[in-house]
Amino acid sequence: MLNKYPWWKNALILLVVSLGLFYAAPNLYSPDPAIQVSGESSGTQIGNGELDKISAALDEASIAHFGESVSAKGNSALIRLKDRDQQLTAQKLIQRALGDGYIVALNLAPTTPDWLTSGGGQPMKLGLDLSGGVHFLLEVDTASAIINRQEFYSTGIKRVLRSERVRGLVQLQENGEITGRFSTEELRDKAVRSIRNEYSELQVSKTDEAEEFVLTAVIGEQTRKEIESYAVEQNLTTLRNRVNELGVSEPLVQRQGKNRIVVELPGIQDTAEAKRILGKTANLEFRLEARYDAPQSERQQFEFRSDEYGSSGAWLERDVVITGERVANAQAGFDQQTGQAQVNITLDSEGGALMHRITRHNINRRLGVLFIERKNRTSYAVAEDGTEKVIKTPYDEKHIISLATIKDALGVQFRITGLESPAEAAELALLLRAGALAAPIDFVEERTVGPSLGAENIKQGVLSVQIGLAMVALFMVAYYRVFGVAAVIALSANMVLLVAIMSALSATLTLPGIAGIVLTVGMAVDANVLIFARIREELKNRASPQQAISSGFDRAFVTIMDANITTLLVAVILYAVGTGPVKGFAVTLSIGILTSMFTAIMGTRAIINLIYGGRRISKLAI
Numbered sequence: 001m002l003n004k005y006p007w008w009k010n011a012l013i014l015l016v017v018s019l020g021l022f023y024a025a026p027n028l029y030s031p032d033p034a035i036q037v038s039g040e041s042s043g044t045q046i047g048n049g050e051l052d053k054i055s056a057a058l059d060e061a062s063i064a065h066f067g068e069s070v071s072a073k074g075n076s077a078l079i080r081l082k083d084r085d086q087q088l089t090a091q092k093l094i095q096r097a098l099g100d101g102y103i104v105a106l107n108l109a110p111t112t113p114d115w116l117t118s119g120g121g122q123p124m125k126l127g128l129d130l131s132g133g134v135h136f137l138l139e140v141d142t143a144s145a146i147i148n149r150q151e152f153y154s155t156g157i158k159r160v161l162r163s164e165r166v167r168g169l170v171q172l173q174e175n176g177e178i179t180g181r182f183s184t185e186e187l188r189d190k191a192v193r194s195i196r197n198e199y200s201e202l203q204v205s206k207t208d209e210a211e212e213f214v215l216t217a218v219i220g221e222q223t224r225k226e227i228e229s230y231a232v233e234q235n236l237t238t239l240r241n242r243v244n245e246l247g248v249s250e251p252l253v254q255r256q257g258k259n260r261i262v263v264e265l266p267g268i269q270d271t272a273e274a275k276r277i278l279g280k281t282a283n284l285e286f287r288l289e290a291r292y293d294a295p296q297s298e299r300q301q302f303e304f305r306s307d308e309y310g311s312s313g314a315w316l317e318r319d320v321v322i323t324g325e326r327v328a329n330a331q332a333g334f335d336q337q338t339g340q341a342q343v344n345i346t347l348d349s350e351g352g353a354l355m356h357r358i359t360r361h362n363i364n365r366r367l368g369v370l371f372i373e374r375k376n377r378t379s380y381a382v383a384e385d386g387t388e389k390v391i392k393t394p395y396d397e398k399h400i401i402s403l404a405t406i407k408d409a410l411g412v413q414f415r416i417t418g419l420e421s422p423a424e425a426a427e428l429a430l431l432l433r434a435g436a437l438a439a440p441i442d443f444v445e446e447r448t449v450g451p452s453l454g455a456e457n458i459k460q461g462v463l464s465v466q467i468g469l470a471m472v473a474l475f476m477v478a479y480y481r482v483f484g485v486a487a488v489i490a491l492s493a494n495m496v497l498l499v500a501i502m503s504a505l506s507a508t509l510t511l512p513g514i515a516g517i518v519l520t521v522g523m524a525v526d527a528n529v530l531i532f533a534r535i536r537e538e539l540k541n542r543a544s545p546q547q548a549i550s551s552g553f554d555r556a557f558v559t560i561m562d563a564n565i566t567t568l569l570v571a572v573i574l575y576a577v578g579t580g581p582v583k584g585f586a587v588t589l590s591i592g593i594l595t596s597m598f599t600a601i602m603g604t605r606a607i608i609n610l611i612y613g614g615r616r617i618s619k620l621a622i
Contacts, residue, residue: 035090038103065079100376110122142259238438243278285324342425535549574589
């Protein structure tokens, strides 16, 4: 029968719209402002004692809170607040109450009902310019990069002079200068030539003292600038890798100024985890155990991280075999014999060659794995204006996590043990896999961008969509009457499906994305305008109302398809070559094109068929 859909097609349309309503519904529930607490180490557990301290601190400051909960693994806690403006104050109070060893981060806690989340429903992620996500401003400690490079040169010079049998005392001074003292001028001159050949970037000078011939090697100003720039760029790359490991959609990681990096993570749920992973300066150093008769200047004593090897510590050589920067891949696993957590390491070619050469000549000696973490000691002082000032003093914590006897020459693959838990092994593997930070970083600024900062953007964005819908609805109803009403209903379904698909795909909505939605409104109605114009043309050619409806939809289909495919291609190209806001616009536009074709063609026709299909009519309200 003309203009009658079979029951299954109507049921299919009804099912699609119903699913759209279900998956779009979570966006009606706005998130709560919250504080998330976790340990600096992934193995730290959060219990009732920590929750009691948090509650006491917030109650004393009269900050309303509720819904305190601990994660299933017990390594993080979430505290919901009633007032978003009190988030920063609450964060400072909780950090002071818990002390060092904990990461306290801002968050937005979802309020989606269980009956929606159980079916896979989740709210659409919003970009930082709207609501949700976290903004970090990080500062790279370039001075540490200089110190590390000075230590590298000092160790390298000792190795070069030792290989060429040049006897002398080489030391790294507190001011960063590397000095060498020799008994004869011939030895000193030979050392100068060796250093200049091996490290041409160093500036080497000679001085004479009583009965000693001295050389001084310093890093030149140009080399110093290159080291600082490299540290920032290397940290930038590492942070991008770590953000990718976190699985954040459309993040922003970019350099700002001389030594600062901006990180924006839209829609992230676990800000405490993000802060720990981004700021973690965990690295490894592989050093041989020092010989018992080695001089004090060539060895250092470190404590063990666990009680497996005892509590007295061990002496390691100051010379580093390789560092974590030579790690090409790292995967967490378990020792098949003991069941303990371990990390399986794969080195790059240069690191493998160094490890093989050193271990081949040191069979039956012990190789230590030194775990290095940058931490902060927090203290409080009163500023001149009477306000309390938080002072964070960074320091490096170094512990031995493994000290094993070398049974055979090692290559590019081996394993390290001595980790406290599988979670710690997984975290160390992630950090090594993403790359070591070339220099420590400090969090200068942190904020979540929610309604308190993006309320105006949200308001204007929603208002623009509402005005667009209202203007289009008025025009369609006034100009096409009953057919216009059908188009407006289909357009509303299109908006629901668009939001539902973006929520299901975890796409991030930004202000440019809202612009894509507004554009989709016009494009969706454009398809209906083509169809209705074709129906009017058929009526002028004296076709019957039923025949005009059928011909109008069928003949306009090809035109609509061509127009939408060309627009979809442009949207795909924008997504492929664009970044940030451009991608957000392209995603919304692409999804909107697909949903508008479904609702404008199938949805509108289903409504028109229900009104006019299978009936004897002499006139159409169009």
